[in-house]
Amino acid sequence: MRVSFDLDDTLFISPKKTKAEPELSFPFSVFYPDRLRAGTVFLMNYLHEHGAEVWIYTTSFRSERYIRNLFRHYHIQIDEVVNGARHAKEVQANKAEAMPSKYPSHYRIDLHIDDDISVLENGKYYGFRVYLIQENDKHWTENIIAQIQKRGKFS
DSSP states (O other): OEEEEOOBTTTEEOTTTSOBOOOOOTTHHHHOOOEEBTTHHHHHHHHHHTTOEEEEEOSSOOOHHHHHHHHHHTTOOOSEEEOHHHHIIIIITTOSSOOOSOOGGGGTOSEEEESOHHHHHHHHHHTOOEEEOOTTOTTHHHHHHHHHHHTTOOO
16 A cells, blocks of 8 residues: 655644644754644554655655654654655656646556645546545544555565
8 A cells, every 4th residue: 555645734834723743853943844734643654654655745845854854853754755856756757748747547546645635536547546634533543544444565
């Protein structure tokens, strides 16, 4: 099972709007100011413990190094990172027609978690699965686990 997560407004949230994981301690909080949605640490570690690969798939141009290091400080292993630059190089490449902003099936991703309705619509059109997270979805971790279990994808 391969699960990918968007960053902005999905995992990286504003703690003024959405409950967040504890801030990293100083000086790491200066280098990594992005805040994780509450439940991210539990969910990603749970997925790994049950044999899933955890990917980040974002349209942002944050570096892979930044993304991996931020999650490492929360003791989360990220298996792969697809950022805006990698997507442009590997998915859009030299295609004349515009590809969707995310195309998880290109990477054999089984489920993508995002907050953007257009990604959900693209999933329906291009045939990839998306769980659409809401800003204050208090049960998002349980809902994602249920989505995966329903399809018998855990080892």
